[in-house]
Amino acid sequence: xxxxxxxxxxxxxxxxxxxxxxxxxxxSRKNKPEWVESARxxxxxxxxxITLSTFSLMYLLAxxxxxxxxxxxxxxxxxxxxxxxxxxxxxQSGSLVFWTWLLSGFATAVTLRKWDRDREFLPWVILVAMIxxxxxxxxxxxxxxxxxxxxxLPSGDIVAAMFQPxxxxxxxxxxxxxxxxxxxxxxxxxxxxxxxxGFVSFVIPYAFALAALITGRTDDRWIRVTRRWSLVAWxxxxxxxxxxxxxxxxxxxxxxxxxxxxxxIAAFMPWLTGTAFLHSVxxxxxxxxxxxxxxxxxxxxxxxxxxGTFLTRSGVLSSVHAFAQxxxxxxxxxxxxxxxxxxxxxxxxxxxxxxxxxxMTSMLSREALFLLNNLLFIGVLVVCxxxxxxxxxxxxxxxxxxxxxxxxxxxxxxxxxxxxxxxxGIAPLAAWRHSTVKxxxxxxxxxxxxxxxGILLPWLAxxxxxxxxxxxxxxxxxISVTLYEFYRGADARRRRAGENxxxxxxxxxxRNRRRYGGYIIHLGVVLMAIGIIGIEVFQTETQGTLPQGxxxxxxxxxxxxxxxxxxxxxxxxxxARAVMGVTRDGKYLGELYPRRDFYYESQQPVTIPGxxxxxxxDLYVILVDWQxxxxxxxTFKVYHNPLVxxxxxxxxxxxxxxxxxxxxxxxxxxxxxxxxxQIYASAKV
Numbered sequence: 001x002x003x004x005x006x007x008x009x010x011x012x013x014x015x016x017x018x019x020x021x022x023x024x025x026x027x028s029r030k031n032k033p034e035w036v037e038s039a040r041x042x043x044x045x046x047x048x049x050i051t052l053s054t055f056s057l058m059y060l061l062a063x064x065x066x067x068x069x070x071x072x073x074x075x076x077x078x079x080x081x082x083x084x085x086x087x088x089x090x091x092q093s094g095s096l097v098f099w100t101w102l103l104s105g106f107a108t109a110v111t112l113r114k115w116d117r118d119r120e121f122l123p124w125v126i127l128v129a130m131i132x133x134x135x136x137x138x139x140x141x142x143x144x145x146x147x148x149x150x151x152x153l154p155s156g157d158i159v160a161a162m163f164q165p166x167x168x169x170x171x172x173x174x175x176x177x178x179x180x181x182x183x184x185x186x187x188x189x190x191x192x193x194x195x196x197x198g199f200v201s202f203v204i205p206y207a208f209a210l211a212a213l214i215t216g217r218t219d220d221r222w223i224r225v226t227r228r229w230s231l232v233a234w235x236x237x238x239x240x241x242x243x244x245x246x247x248x249x250x251x252x253x254x255x256x257x258x259x260x261x262x263x264x265i266a267a268f269m270p271w272l273t274g275t276a277f278l279h280s281v282x283x284x285x286x287x288x289x290x291x292x293x294x295x296x297x298x299x300x301x302x303x304x305x306x307x308g309t310f311l312t313r314s315g316v317l318s319s320v321h322a323f324a325q326x327x328x329x330x331x332x333x334x335x336x337x338x339x340x341x342x343x344x345x346x347x348x349x350x351x352x353x354x355x356x357x358x359x360m361t362s363m364l365s366r367e368a369l370f371l372l373n374n375l376l377f378i379g380v381l382v383v384c385x386x387x388x389x390x391x392x393x394x395x396x397x398x399x400x401x402x403x404x405x406x407x408x409x410x411x412x413x414x415x416x417x418x419x420x421x422x423x424x425g426i427a428p429l430a431a432w433r434h435s436t437v438k439x440x441x442x443x444x445x446x447x448x449x450x451x452x453x454g455i456l457l458p459w460l461a462x463x464x465x466x467x468x469x470x471x472x473x474x475x476x477x478x479i480s481v482t483l484y485e486f487y488r489g490a491d492a493r494r495r496r497a498g499e500n501x502x503x504x505x506x507x508x509x510x511r512n513r514r515r516y517g518g519y520i521i522h523l524g525v526v527l528m529a530i531g532i533i534g535i536e537v538f539q540t541e542t543q544g545t546l547p548q549g550x551x552x553x554x555x556x557x558x559x560x561x562x563x564x565x566x567x568x569x570x571x572x573x574x575x576a577r578a579v580m581g582v583t584r585d586g587k588y589l590g591e592l593y594p595r596r597d598f599y600y601e602s603q604q605p606v607t608i609p610g611x612x613x614x615x616x617x618d619l620y621v622i623l624v625d626w627q628x629x630x631x632x633x634x635t636f637k638v639y640h641n642p643l644v645x646x647x648x649x650x651x652x653x654x655x656x657x658x659x660x661x662x663x664x665x666x667x668x669x670x671x672x673x674x675x676x677x678q679i680y681a682s683a684k685v
Contacts, residue, residue: 003068006056007147007162010097013049013104014137016042020130028123036123040111043126046133047101047108054101057094057146058085066173069160070094070146076178076601078572082189087179089192093146098193099309100136103200107133110204110229118225124211125204132203135335143328178572178601187247191240195267198237199305202274204229206302209295213346218291218353223281230281231662234274238658241267242651253607253622255541255639257647260409262391265384266308272384273301276377283367286432288357290371292347295354297374299343306336311388364435369427376419383412410536414467421474421529424522425451425481447480471533475526482519482526489516509660517661524654527646534617534643543624543637554638557619558583559592564626564634574598578623578634582612594623594636615649617642 020042027035057070061084066072074087074094089095107129115122140146148160151168158171182188205226212222244264245257258264277297283290310332347354360368387404394402429443454476455469463469489512490505497504509516544552546561553559560581568574577595581588592610599606612619618641626634 002056002060003065003147003149006053006060007141007145009049009053009056010137010141013046013053014134014141016045016049017130017134017137020046021127021134024123024126024130028120036126039123039126039130043111043130044108046104046130050097050101050104054088054097057097058088061085061087061094064176066176067149067170068146069148069150072150072173072176074176074179076176076572078570078601079178079184080571083179083184086189087183089196090179090183090188091146093140093144095192095196096136096140096144097146099196099200100133100140102193102196103129103133103136103203106200106204107207110207118221120215120217121208121211121222121225124214125207128207128210129203135331139328139331143331175601178599181597181599181602181604181606182251184606185247185251187243187250191243191247194236194243195240198233198235198240199270199309201229201233201236202270202298202301202305205233205277206298209298210343210346213295213350216350216353218350220281220284220288220291223284223294227281228662228664230274230278231658234271234278235655235658235662237267237271237274239655241271242648242654245651246648249644251606251608253609255539255609255620255622255637255641256535257644260387260404260406262388263308263312265388265409266311269381269384269388270301270304270308272377272381273297273304276374277301279370280374283370287367289360289367291354291356292351293371293374295347299340299347303336303340303343306332306339310336362434362436364430364437364440366427366430366432366435369423369430373420373423373427376416376423379416380413383409383416418470418474421478421526424525425474425478428481428485428519444481447484448477450484451477451480465537468533468537471529471537475529475533478522478526482522485519486516513663514661517657517659517663520657520660521654522657524650524652524657527650527653529650531644531647531650534646535641538642539639541637541639543635545625545633545635547633550633552636552638554619554640556584557638557640559619559621559636559638561634561636562591572600574600576623576626578610578626578636580610580621580636582619592619592621594621596623613645615643615645618644 020039023035023042024039027033027037027039060068060071061075062081064071064075064077064084066075070091070093074091075084079087087094089098107126110129111122111126145162148162150171150173151159151161151165152171153159153165154167159165159168161168164170205222208222208226212218244267248259248264249257252259277294280290280294280297284294310329360371362368387409391401391403394400425447426440426444429447430440451473454473458469458472486505489508490501493499493508494501494504497507499507540554542552542554546552548561548563551558551560560583562579562581564576564578566574566576575595575597577593580592580594582590582592589612592612594610595608597606597608598604607622610621610623618639620639620641622637622639624635624637
């Protein structure tokens with residue numbers, strides 16, 4: 001009964017969404033506001049309906065209705081309640097329901113805003129959001145229905161279907177298969193929702209961009225309206241990527257945080273274009289330039305969001321993150337193609353009206369450096385996109401799937417990331433409109449001198465790796481410039497307002513949240529860069545089979561294999577847990593407990609490393625294999641990961657900076673809004 005209710009709510013939502021698409025288009029074309037209002041109400045109705053469907057599915061997951069194929073495949077009686085509920089996004093069909101729920105929530109939220117100044121945008125924003133919603137509803141209802149039951153046929157076969165087959169009887173498994181053990185990690189409780197929130201949030205600025213193209217209102221109004229939507233989308237997507245990296249580091253047991261996996265890259269690509277978009281829109285707001293470019297970037301971001309969802313759910317690529325083979329692949333591919341072509345058609349039809357209001361007058365101006373920054377982001381995107389689709393192309397042309405490994409990505413993107421770090425230090429010191437070598441040099445020489453410590457200190461410590469030295473100098477350069485900008489702004493305010501330095505710094509950041517939030521983001525990025533340099537350049541590893549009491553050394557560390565215990569747990573696991581004593585230069589530091597958990601329900605193992613963490617390094621130990629009697633030996637793999645925890649610290653600073661940049665500033669917003677409306681009103685007259 002609950003399953004029928006949940007499925008029925010989805011079907012009703014689909015019908016209402018189709019109506020909303022028609023009503024919004026008709027109301028706008030025929031200039032009938034009542035039809036547009038009807039479409040808006042239809043949009044508002046989708047969220048409570050999909051909420052009913054989502055909560056119905058969560059109830060079925062929580063209460064163990066294993067007669068549903070989806071419930072049986074992702075839950076079991078041994079799983080705690082929080083895992084049963086979060087298994088909603090642990091399988092293909094449930095994750096698509098969750099996707100549609102979030103999308104309807106965001107679309108509903110945007111339709112609740114005040115539309116007095118942007119009434120012409122409303123029908124087209126509704127139309128674009130509802131077209132996307134309809135696509136995902138069709139996927140769920142026709143291809144990936146989580147409410148399908150298991151039926152026992154007279155032939156003895158077990159089939160999944162929404163409605164009872166001829167002579168079929170409901171099949172009730174005694175228990176479910178349980179969630180994939182790799183997903184039973186705290187990071188996976190929040191990592192997928194953050195990614196999904198980032199994905200669906202980008203639908204909103206895309207919808208406003210298309211509305212601006214359709215209505216011909218090609219000023220920067222759509223950018224200003226969606227500024228915080230874009231920042232929120234970027235925040236969630238960034239948080240999802242950082243949490244995913246942490247999950248990989250904790251669970252996958254290969255000593256790293258990023259393996260250039262196709263699904264990792266699928267989430268990374270819209271982040272690249274979204275980041276480029278957030279930088280370039282500032283140029284349009286300040287100088288009235290790059291209008292074509294901004295439209296293209298948000299179109300690319302939207303299409304890459306759908307493309308990333310396609311790669312994860314179609315099964316066309318092998319990945320630890322991907323779901324199984326599915327029939328939704330062609331649907332995704334067709335939808336991506338249609339939306340991309342339609343978006344480009346609209347863009348080219350308005351091409352002439354999107355001409356820049358001013359011209360770029362200096363190659364060293366801030367807008368020129370921002371544009372170069374964008375081109376580097378697109379360069380990274382091209383490398384990532386080619387690496388992801390190359391296996392598909394090779395299989396299509398040769399019949400063999402040739403994968404692209406991490407060395408390709410690292411060698412191709414390394415110089416591009418270095419260029420981005422360099423620009424992160426130079427661009428804040430460049431002036432808008434016009435900047436020369438002389439003026440830029442005058443602003444940059446002080447932080448440059450201070451940044452030389454980034455080379456000198458590692459060199460004096462014995463470091464001779466040129467790539468690491470260059471990386472540490474770039475980090476020191478960006479930190480120097482950023483702190484110099486904070487000091488310069490606060491000092492100027494202190495002199496002008498007569499405030500003490502700390503108060504001047506606080507009020508400066510409070511009144512310029514977008515700018516100084518961006519600077520905090522830059523600090524987060526360079527802290528993350530320290531961790532990346534540490535693990536990518538200086539990571540070392542060793543492996544050995546030890547008898548009980550045996551030792552293995554890596555650098556300054558020595559590990560002693562003390563014991564191994566094997567036992568069953570109440571939640572259906574068989575645990576093999578080793579005890580390793582750790583010393584450094586003869587000083588005892590404590591014990592590590594690497595283990596391997598085997599889940600009886602899913603017949604799958606999970607490797608849990610033993611990790612000793614400091615801001616200096618991580619000692620990361622994996623239990624690879626063992627003999628039934630511990631004295632016969634166990635095999636361990638040991639990684640030494642210098643500076644890796646700066647990556648996680650930088651991620652926290654990065655997220656805090658984004659929150660500062662996105663935090664509402666009502667007084668400033670209202671003043672700017674009144675000014676823009678006066679300008680727009682006078683232009684119409």
